[in-house]
Amino acid sequence: MYKVRSKMKAATMNLRINVLGARGVGKSAIAVRYLTKRFIGEYSSGLDISYQTTYTSGDGPVKVDILDTSCQDDCQASCHDVYDADAFVVVYSVTDTDSFAEARRQLDNIRSQSQACAPVLLMGNKLDLDHARKVFPSEVEQVAEENSCQHTEVSAAECHVLIVNSLHSLIADTVSALRHRGRSVKRRRSLFENVSRKLGSVFRRKSFDDSSPTMKKKILRFAHNNRHSV
C-alpha cells in the first residue's frame, strides 16, 4: 500500500474593505494606524489609496485590501465603486454632527446596494477630543442597531490598539460570512502600497503606553464596553 501525500495548499482568501466617511474625519489616519501602528498628523487628500496586508485566520492567511477613499462627499455618495467591497468601515468624528449625518447616509447607501449584508464597522474617531464631543453614544448605538453593524470609538492620534482590534474583529466576521456563503477564493485587483517603508522615517511612534492617563482611562472603558483587549 502506498502513502499518497496531498500537496494541495489551502486556498488563500482575498477580501476588500472600503473606508468611507466625510472629509477630514481621519480615514487615512485610521488606515495608516492599522497598517503601521503610527500617526503622522497630515495625510495626502484627494486620492483613493489601496493598501494590502495579510491577516492570519485559523484557516490560513487572508489577503486584505483596504481602500482609503478620498473623493468628495457628494462623489462618495454617487460613486458605485466605493460600495464594491466585502466589508466597510464608516468613519465619523465624535466632534462633528455633520460627519455623523454623512456616516448615516453612507450606511443607507451600503444597505441599499448589492452588498446589503456586508459586515460594517461604524467608527467614531477623534476620541481624544472628547471634551468637544457632539455625537453621543445613545444615538450611535441606535444607528448601529438599525443597520446591524458593529460600532466603536477610537483616537487615531492617541492609540492604535482599539483600531487594530476592531479591524481584526471586522475581518474575522467577514471571513466567516464569506466562508458561510461558500466563497473560498476571490480575486480582486489589488494595489500594494507599503506605507511603512515609504513613510517609516517620518513617523513618530505613539502607543497606548504613551497615552495620557485620561486617554488611557477612556481607552480602557471603551475596550471594556466593546470587549476588546488592550
Ligand SMILES: Nc1nc2c(ncn2[C@@H]2O[C@H](COP(=O)(O)OP(=O)(O)OP(=O)(O)O)[C@@H](O)[C@H]2O)c(=O)[nH]1
Ligand atoms: N485630534 C485628532 N485629530 C485627528 C485624528 N485622526 C486624524 N486627525 C486629524 O484630522 C485631519 C484629517 O485626517 P485625515 O486622515 O487626512 O482625514 P481623511 O478622512 O482621510 O480626510 P480626506 O482624505 O480629506 O477625506 C488631519 O489633520 C489629522 O491629523 C484623531 O484621532 N484625533
